[in-house]
Amino acid sequence: MKNNTPMTPAGRVALAGATLLGLTAAAVAVAAPASAATPTNLVTGPLAGVAYYATLDAKYGTYSGAAELEAAVASGAAPIWTYPAADGVGPISSDGICLQGPAAGAEGLVTAAPCDASLPSQTWFGAYPGALAFKNATAKGPMLRISGDDLITNTSSGTVWEAGTKFAVPVVVAPTLTTPKPGSTITPDTVFNGTGPVGETVTITDTDGIIVGSAVIGADGTWSATLSPTPDNGPVYLVFESTGTDGTPKEFDRGPYTMIGSTDPTTPVDPEVPVDPELPVDPELPVDPEAPAEPETPVETAPLDPTAPEPGAPGSDARVSAPVADTTKGAAALAHTGSEIGQWGPAALVAALLLTSAGGVALFRTRRVR
Structure with a gap:
């Protein structure tokens, strides 16, 4: 058998007894590896049988005993793979490289290729608990299976890869948001889609912490949800979380969206012009008929000049009062010629001095000039 030692990729771990250094009993959380099927029941560790392990060039190396396997992992000769355990499904991948079979369902040479989620030939099904095969x-x-120096697919028999699972730890596939990504324009009918661990609950909340969407991740590892209640038109910021059996929400995505076509759009209101439909249009305030009448202010009278001529003679004074509004009749018309308190109007037959104007009544001091 050929012992291939490819370049050591980053992130290698070593074996320490029955535990991979860096791969403790705590599950490893990773994004779902590329696969044509939704990955389930994945583990991370060396892909090894009783005396062999798969290498990054789709061949295999050999070892004898746990110490040699530990050394092979430490040197990078035995890569750390992510692969499905028994009853699991997904790629056999390491550092972006996937083991790829020939045309789906055919026998032939297995190659190492960049992982591609669209290829069924990169999907492997774990079978036979206790005697893992793919x-x-x-x-x-x-x-x-192993054949010569290569890995192949064979319809009649396969190689058992159980030894590596003793050092492997479960992979927790982190939930993902597939579509639409943050930054997208959405409508009330937009369906959000993603993947994640079966049975977990996905919730979508707004910036106020209000749940606007939720879904349970189905048996196929996918989820979908719409928003309800529908946010108003305009900017919307959403947070995506998933809750497992431990009851602890785990955020896996967040970002802004733009809502259009909402049935409850936001109507902008000019804050400087509040509109109250109950206020009368007429800006003048209505008069309360039950309110008491405002008392009239008494008109002040100024004493006549004792040296003035007798009334009726040229140069004599008299007082005339009239409603302010009634400026077209009699002496009240003199208000037009003396409009300010203490101001004499121009001389005519009668000159006028406006004394007071209060309570709706104007008082004039008149003087006959000829």
Whole structure:
């Protein structure tokens, strides 16, 4: 058997007894690896059988005993893979490289290729608990096995890869938001989609912490939800969280969106011009008929000049009062010629001095000039 030692990729871990250094009993949380099927029941560790391990060039190396396997992992000869355990499904991947079978359902050479979620030939099904084997493309596809120096798929028999699972730890597939991504324009009919661990609950909240959408991740590892209540038109900021069996929400995405077509759009209101439909249009305040009448202010009278001539003679004084509004009749017309208190109007037959104007009544001091 050939012992291939490729370049050591970053992030290698070593084995310490029965535990991978850096891969403790705590589950490893990663984003869902690329796969044509939704990944389930994935583990991370060396992909190894009783005396062999898969390498990054789709071949295999050999070891004898746990110490040699530990050394192979430490050197990078035995890569750390993410792969499905028994009853799981997903890619066999390491550092962006996936093991890829030939045409789906066919026997042939297995190659190492960049991971591509659209290729069923990169999907593997874990089978046979206690004697882990892998079937390619479908649950009834050909099995992964060693042949010469290579890895191949074969319909009649497969290689057992159980030894590596003793050092592997579960992979927790982090929930994801697939569409629409933050920054998108949405409508009340927009459906949000994503992936995540089966059975977890996804909630969508706004900036006030109000839940506007929720969904349970289905058996296929996917979820979908719409927003209800629908936010108003305009900017909307959404936060996406997933809650598992521990009851602790875990945020996995957030960002701004723009809502259009909402059935409850926001109507801008000019704050400087408040409109009260109950106020009368007439700006003059209505008069309360029950309010008491304002008392009239008494008109002050100024004493006559004792040296003035007798009334009726030229130069004599007299007083004339009239309503202010009635400026077209009699002596009250003199208000037009003396409009300010103490001001004499121009001389005619009678000159006028406006004495007071209060309580709606004007008082004039008149003087006959000829």
